Amino acid sequence: MRTQDLNQLFWFPGLINFNSSECYYLVVMKAILVVADGMADRPLKELGGRTPLEAAETPALDEVARLGVCGIMDVVSPGRPPGSDVANLALLGYDPHDCYRGRGALEALGVGLEVREGDVAFRGNFATVDESGIVLDRRAGRIDGRIFEEELADLVLSSHPEVEVEVRPAIEHRVAIVLRGEGLSWKVGGSDPHEEGAPVRRVEPLDGSPEARRTAEIMNELLKVLRDRLRASPINKRRVEKGLKPANAIIVRGAGTLPKVTPFESLYGVRGACVAVNALVRGVCRSVGLKLFNVPGGTGGVDTDTIAKAQVVEGILQEYDFIYLHVKGTDSASHDRDLEAKIRMIEKIDAMIRHLLDHLNMEETYIAVTADHTTSLREGEHKGDPVPLAITGPEVRRDQVDAYSERACALGGLNRIRGLDLMPILMNLLDKMPIYGS
Amino acid sequence: MRTQDLNQLFWFPGLINFNSSECYYLVVMKAILVVADGMADRPLKELGGRTPLEAAETPALDEVARLGVCGIMDVVSPGRPPGSDVANLALLGYDPHDCYRGRGALEALGVGLEVREGDVAFRGNFATVDESGIVLDRRAGRIDGRIFEEELADLVLSSHPEVEVEVRPAIEHRVAIVLRGEGLSWKVGGSDPHEEGAPVRRVEPLDGSPEARRTAEIMNELLKVLRDRLRASPINKRRVEKGLKPANAIIVRGAGTLPKVTPFESLYGVRGACVAVNALVRGVCRSVGLKLFNVPGGTGGVDTDTIAKAQVVEGILQEYDFIYLHVKGTDSASHDRDLEAKIRMIEKIDAMIRHLLDHLNMEETYIAVTADHTTSLREGEHKGDPVPLAITGPEVRRDQVDAYSERACALGGLNRIRGLDLMPILMNLLDKMPIYGS
Numbered sequence: 001m002r003t004q005d006l007n008q009l010f011w012f013p014g015l016i017n018f019n020s021s022e023c024y025y026l027v028v029m030k031a032i033l034v035v036a037d038g039m040a041d042r043p044l045k046e047l048g049g050r051t052p053l054e055a056a057e058t059p060a061l062d063e064v065a066r067l068g069v070c071g072i073m074d075v076v077s078p079g080r081p082p083g084s085d086v087a088n089l090a091l092l093g094y095d096p097h098d099c100y101r102g103r104g105a106l107e108a109l110g111v112g113l114e115v116r117e118g119d120v121a122f123r124g125n126f127a128t129v130d131e132s133g134i135v136l137d138r139r140a141g142r143i144d145g146r147i148f149e150e151e152l153a154d155l156v157l158s159s160h161p162e163v164e165v166e167v168r169p170a171i172e173h174r175v176a177i178v179l180r181g182e183g184l185s186w187k188v189g190g191s192d193p194h195e196e197g198a199p200v201r202r203v204e205p206l207d208g209s210p211e212a213r214r215t216a217e218i219m220n221e222l223l224k225v226l227r228d229r230l231r232a233s234p235i236n237k238r239r240v241e242k243g244l245k246p247a248n249a250i251i252v253r254g255a256g257t258l259p260k261v262t263p264f265e266s267l268y269g270v271r272g273a274c275v276a277v278n279a280l281v282r283g284v285c286r287s288v289g290l291k292l293f294n295v296p297g298g299t300g301g302v303d304t305d306t307i308a309k310a311q312v313v314e315g316i317l318q319e320y321d322f323i324y325l326h327v328k329g330t331d332s333a334s335h336d337r338d339l340e341a342k343i344r345m346i347e348k349i350d351a352m353i354r355h356l357l358d359h360l361n362m363e364e365t366y367i368a369v370t371a372d373h374t375t376s377l378r379e380g381e382h383k384g385d386p387v388p389l390a391i392t393g394p395e396v397r398r399d400q401v402d403a404y405s406e407r408a409c410a411l412g413g414l415n416r417i418r419g420l421d422l423m424p425i426l427m428n429l430l431d432k433m434p435i436y437g438s
Numbered sequence: 439m440r441t442q443d444l445n446q447l448f449w450f451p452g453l454i455n456f457n458s459s460e461c462y463y464l465v466v467m468k469a470i471l472v473v474a475d476g477m478a479d480r481p482l483k484e485l486g487g488r489t490p491l492e493a494a495e496t497p498a499l500d501e502v503a504r505l506g507v508c509g510i511m512d513v514v515s516p517g518r519p520p521g522s523d524v525a526n527l528a529l530l531g532y533d534p535h536d537c538y539r540g541r542g543a544l545e546a547l548g549v550g551l552e553v554r555e556g557d558v559a560f561r562g563n564f565a566t567v568d569e570s571g572i573v574l575d576r577r578a579g580r581i582d583g584r585i586f587e588e589e590l591a592d593l594v595l596s597s598h599p600e601v602e603v604e605v606r607p608a609i610e611h612r613v614a615i616v617l618r619g620e621g622l623s624w625k626v627g628g629s630d631p632h633e634e635g636a637p638v639r640r641v642e643p644l645d646g647s648p649e650a651r652r653t654a655e656i657m658n659e660l661l662k663v664l665r666d667r668l669r670a671s672p673i674n675k676r677r678v679e680k681g682l683k684p685a686n687a688i689i690v691r692g693a694g695t696l697p698k699v700t701p702f703e704s705l706y707g708v709r710g711a712c713v714a715v716n717a718l719v720r721g722v723c724r725s726v727g728l729k730l731f732n733v734p735g736g737t738g739g740v741d742t743d744t745i746a747k748a749q750v751v752e753g754i755l756q757e758y759d760f761i762y763l764h765v766k767g768t769d770s771a772s773h774d775r776d777l778e779a780k781i782r783m784i785e786k787i788d789a790m791i792r793h794l795l796d797h798l799n800m801e802e803t804y805i806a807v808t809a810d811h812t813t814s815l816r817e818g819e820h821k822g823d824p825v826p827l828a829i830t831g832p833e834v835r836r837d838q839v840d841a842y843s844e845r846a847c848a849l850g851g852l853n854r855i856r857g858l859d860l861m862p863i864l865m866n867l868l869d870k871m872p873i874y875g876s
Contacts, residue, residue, distance in 0.1 A: 042833040049836070078855055079862025079871055086875025096875060103876045254876055378833075382873055384866035385835070407835050407851060416853035 029430045031366040031393070032313060032323045032356065033422075035091060036349050037084070037278070038331030038375030040387040040406050046339065052377065053388070053405045056346040060354035061390070061404035064369050068392030070401040071414025073422065075373055079384040082419075084331075087372035088284040092324065093423030094261050102186045102256020103280065108176040110283025113168050115258055120184040120215055122177045124252035125192065126169075128245040129227070133199045138192070140247035145169035148247070151229045157221050165222055167250070170279050171300070175250055179218060185211035190253030191223055200251055219252065226250045263289035264322075268423075268432045271319070275312050276326035277304065285324055302329040302341045306352035314359050321430065327352070334375035342377055366393030366429050368422070369404065389414060389422070393429060467832070467868045469804040470751060470761045470794065471860075473529060474787050475522070475716070476769030476813030478825040478844050484777060490815065491826070491843045494784040498792035499828070499842035502807050506830030508839040509852025511860065513811055517822040520857075522769075525810035526722040530762065531861030532699050540624045540694020541718065546614040548721025551606050553696055558622040558653055560615045562690035563630065564607075566683040567665075571637045576630070578685035583607030586685070589667045595659050603660055605688070608717050609738065613688055617656060623649035628691030629661055638689055657690065664688045701727035702760075706861075706870045709757070713750050714764035715742065723762055740767040740779045744790035752797050759868065765790070772813035780815055804831030804867050806860070807842065827852060827860070831867060 041051045053061075075090050076082045085103045086096040104121035115121055126145045128137040146169045155165040164180040187206040193199060203219040205212035227249045230236060236246035264272045266289075274285030277298035286292055295312050297305030306327060313323050327349055333341035356367060371387040388409035390401070399413035410416075417425070427433045479489045491499075513528050514520045523541045524534040542559035553559055564583045566575040584607045593603040602618040625644040631637060641657040643650035665687045668674060674684035702710045704727075712723030715736035724730055733750050735743030744765060751761050765787055771779035794805060812823040826847035828839070837851035848854075855863070865871045 043835060051835075072851075072853065076874055077862065078859035079864070079866035081866065081871055081873045083873050083875025100875060379869065381869075383869075384862060384871050407837060410835070410837065410851040410853065411849075416855070 027364050028321060029364055029366065029394075030317055030321050030323075031368065031426045031430055032317075032325055033091070033426065034349070034353065034367065034369040035088070035324065035326045036330050036346070036369070036371050037326065037328045038334045038373060038382070039346060039349070039371040040374040040385065041334065041342075041377055042374065042383065042385060044339070044377060051406050052339065052342045052346060054407070056343045056350070058346060058350040058404055060350045060357060061369060062402065063357060064353060064367060064392045065390040065404040065408065065412075066402040067398060068390045069396040069399050069414050070388070070390045070404075070409040070412025072386040072406070072410045072416050073370060073389045073419060074384075074386050074416070075419035077418065078386070081382040081384040082373050083382065084280055084372060085284060087419065088281055089259065090419035091370070091372060091422055092264065092284065092288055093267070093420060094259065094288060095420055099259040099261050101259055103254035104176070104186070104256035105258050106256065106283035106287055107170075107254065107280055108168070108178050108283065109286045110279035110281070111168050111170040111176045113166055113176055113178050115178055116180065117258055118182075118184065119178050119180045120186045120255060120257055121179070122190070122219070122252040122256075123254045124175045124177060124250045126173045126175060126247035127249050127251045128247065129200055129249040135193055135196050135198060135200060135251065137245050138196055138251065139173040141245040142172050143245075143247045145173055145175055145247065147235055148230070148233065151226075151233050155222065155225060157218060157225065159221055160218050163218055167226070173247070174279070176279075177222070177250075177252060179215070179222075183211050184215045184218075185209055186215075186255045186257040187212045188216045188219065188255045190251070190255065191219070192251040192253040194253075200249065203252070223250060223252065259287050261288050265289055268322075268427045270321045270427065270430065270432050272322040272324065273316055273320040274324045274326070275309055275316075276324070276328075278326060278328045281326045281328070290324060291320065300328045300332070302333050302345050304329050304348075306348045307355055310352045310355035310359070313356065317360065317365070322426070330371070331375050334377050335380045337377055337380045339377055362392075363394055366391060366396070366426060368426060370422070386410075386416065389417070391426070391429070395429060465802050466759060467802055467804065468755055468759050468761075469806065469831075469864045469868055470755075470763055471529070471864065472787070472791065472805065472807040473526070473762065473764045474768050474784070474807070474809050475764065475766045476772045476811060476820070477784060477787070477809040478812040478823065479772065479780070479815055480812065480821065480823060482777070482815060489844055490777065490780045490784060492845070494781045494788070496784060496788040496842055498788045498795060499807060500840065501795060502791060502805060502830045503828040503842040503846065503850075504840040505836060506828045507834045507837050507852050508826070508828045508842075508847040508850025510824040510844070510848045510854050511808060511827045511857055512822075512824050512854070513857035515856065516824070519820040519822040520811050521820065522718055522810060523722060525857065526719055527697065528857035529808070529810060529860055530702065530722065530726055531705070531858060532697065532726060533858055537697040537699050539697055541692035542614070542624070542694035543696050544694065544721035544725055545608070545692065545718055546606070546616050546721065547724045548717030548719070549606050549608040549614045551604055551614055551616050553616055554618065555696055556620075556622065557616050557618045558624045558693055558695055559617070560628070560657070560690040560694075561692045562613045562615060562688045564611045564613060564685035565687050565689045566685065567638055567687040573631055573634050573636060573638060573689065575683050576634055576689065577611040579683040580610050581683075581685045583611055583613055583685065585673055586668070586671065589664075589671050593660065593663060595656060595663065597659055598656050601656055605664070611685070612717070614717075615660070615688075615690060617653070617660075621649050622653045622656075623647055624653075624693045624695040625650045626654045626657065626693045628689070628693065629657070630689040630691040632691075638687065641690070653693075661688060661690065697725050699726050703727055706865045708759045708865065708868065708870050710760040710762065711754055711758040712762045712764070713747055713754075714762070714766075716764060716766040719764045719766070728762060729758065738766045739770050740783050742767050742786075744786045745793055748790045748793035748797070751794065755798065755803070760864070768809070769813050772815050773818045775815055775818045777815055800830070801832055804829060804834070804864060806864060808860070824848075824854065827855070829864070829867070833867060
């Protein structure tokens with residue numbers, strides 16, 4: 001128990017246990033929201049009409065459902081497939097219709113760049129581009145871009161020397177770019193043609209504002225500077241000599257600026273943390289003020305160490321009341337249309353949940369398990385079908401659902417809710433929701 | 439497979455089946471939305487507390503429920519009885535709070551009149567009115583108004599010669615009127631007193647705008663011109679001689695202008711068609727850009743040929759991806775408080791569903807069955823009780839519901855949704871919903 005809670009004793013709506021005639025203490029409830037990326041699916045022919053969740057062995061997930069209250073959830077709205085940025089904002093209680101301003105700044109935050117109000121950020125790839133500007137490989141052979149430290153340092157634009165530029169390589173071929181200065185706009189397109197064999201695009205303004213025109217000019221100049229530097233790079237010359245694809249350009253997309261949000265702790269009076277490897281999810285969590293934690297052995301793929309994730313949660317639960325625990329592998333397997341990997345990943349998530357159930361004090365902890373969207377394994381794409389949700393913990397109104405799946409949860413006591421409803425429901429269970437009216 | 443889909447192969451989110459080493463084809467999923475007008479009801483004493491849907495023999499509807507996912511739906515919002523115009527707009531995914539602008543233009547579109555932006559339209563009746571302006575029969579003995587071709591032609595208003603006028607008789611005593619010109623407003627009342635024995639009303643402006651005042655003046659002049667022409671008509675003179683009620687006036691209501699909508703195909707990239715007889719429903723569908731199809735043997739009443747409707751659907755399904763299939767008879771029977779006819783009509787709808795299930799390729803087709811509102815047989819009026827909904831097709835998350843009724847569907851996997859949610863849910867199943875975010 002933290003000292004500051006003592007001061008709140010007489011108005012703080014937590015549980016008070018009288019242990020002896022002389023002393024008492026305050027139990028601070030905790031909540032863990034487990035978000036299994038793209039875990040929900042549609043019935044699959046190859047599983048005899050079952051979903052991967054219905055086919056996987058999930059005793060721990062089923063236990064959460066059996067001990068908890070279940071439902072289905074439209075993360076944005078019925079039928080609407082959410083992107084990952086929008087989905088994670090909604091699950092954290094932030095209405096994307098109000099606050100969402102593109103993906104770039106969220107990615108940049110996620111790779112550790114500083115993004116300030118007014119900055120405009122992009123995500124991008126190192127790519128292989130031929131002399132005439134045709135994209136030959138959108139990922140330059142999945143090169144690790146961190147080798148280009150020198151090429152990305154001290155970037156100055158001769159026509160716009162007042163604009164600060166930072167370019168930071170992320171995992172593999174990925175990169176985040178931040179522009180800082182007056183009069184920038186995120187209403188600009190990208191240069192990534194999204195297919196190989198097509199020419200690199202010019203960055204174009206998406207509205208008629210002078211800010212968008214100026215930002216597009218700045219980006220086109222920056223991308224030219226980067227291309228010149230990368231072409232001249234001895235690293236690329238050596239790659240070409242070895243018959244490897246040179247990373248001779250950066251192509252960008254997803255311009256964005258900071259979402260307009262009230263920080264999580266100001267909203268609920270709860271200290272929140274994020275345990276995730278995926279850059280975007282880390283960026284979303286950072287944008288709303290959650291503290292980020294790394295996971296040793298976390299990869300963001302199907303080979304990630306889910307038990308290590310549970311152990312990180314265990315370690316920080318003393319200090320944080322809310323933890324957003326995200327696992328990416330189920331989505332990666334879905335996008336790769338790898339059914340076996342999706343089922344295996346679900347079972348690894350089940351093992352993570354088992355670890356949490358076994359190692360946490362479930363008298364003081366709520367665990368909610370959901371997905372950020374349905375990803376159809378058949379198509380490898382996000383879908384608008386609702387996701388399952390189960391919440392277990394001391395004071396939930398347990399229902400009759402005894403299995404965790406898209407269909408089983410649909411018959412539960414939570415019925416059908418929206419993504420924006422989840423955080424208020426959890427914060428209410430933590431006795432942290434402010435009253436409306438009097 | 440349609441030719442244009444070939445070009446979309448690499449980004450189009452449909453199914454790709456490899457049939458041989460050399461050829462492949464794309465399965466384009468189809469959806470049929472069956473709307474049984476006013477089919478839902480409240481429990482009736484005379485049925486021992488069952489609803490007409492629960493009392494009818496409905497093996498095909500039950501099969502849709504058994505093979506599908508079920509729920510209940512508030513077409514507008516819980517408890518709110520929707521009018522037919524508003525209900526059909528909502529079911530098509532258009533929020534009536536945003537786009538609804540009265541019934542008149544929808545009726546006019548439905549009888550084949552052209553209605554342009556800015557036009558104001560009314561629906562009306564041929565009526566029998568006495569010398570002092572008292573309405574003796576609101577329907578002039580349900581006269582077929584199409585006999586007054588000459589009386590309705592070349593209408594010119596001497597005080598407003600710049601306003602174009604078109605009057606088109608619809609089924610029986612019904613009529614649609616379109617005014618075209620600058621500075622018109624749909625914010626005007628009607629002249630129909632809605633009861634017999636009451637005087638014809640003057641059309642009054644409903645707001646203080648000069649446009650509403652002017653439109654009311656124009657309508658009052660037009661109705662006088664029509665009355666003069668009808669009084670002088672030899673057809674009416676002959677009717678009086680035969681002891682029949684003369685159709686010596688037109689009384690109007692439901693002023694409206696075009697709803698503000700984005701066409702259906704622009705929203706979803708789906709070609710949609712409407713199979714309906716009822717003028718209003720045809721008008722709503724036409725207003726959002728669905729292609730209208732006639733039904734041989736379709737009457738809009740309880741004597742309609744529902745199998746003919748299914749056959750029309752079967753014939754056009756190759757060319758359209760979404761079909762709005764509307765049956766009016768259940769509502770007519772409810773308004774007439776004719777229980778036997780309502781049950782018989784439900785069974786005719788069941789036969790229509792049977793035909794669809796037997797004749798369509800259900801590997802590639804979604805069928806959703808619902809009602810546009812509850813119509814209470816006891817009162818003969820629209821009610822705000824939710825309507826049942828069942829959706830069957832290849833990738834729905836089938837639930838345990840095995841009967842189609844207001845109560846059985848309430849326990850299904852869709853839980854409770856709103857009318858506006860239905861079209862996104864269907865378009866998501868067709869893989870046509872655009873992603874939100876990235």
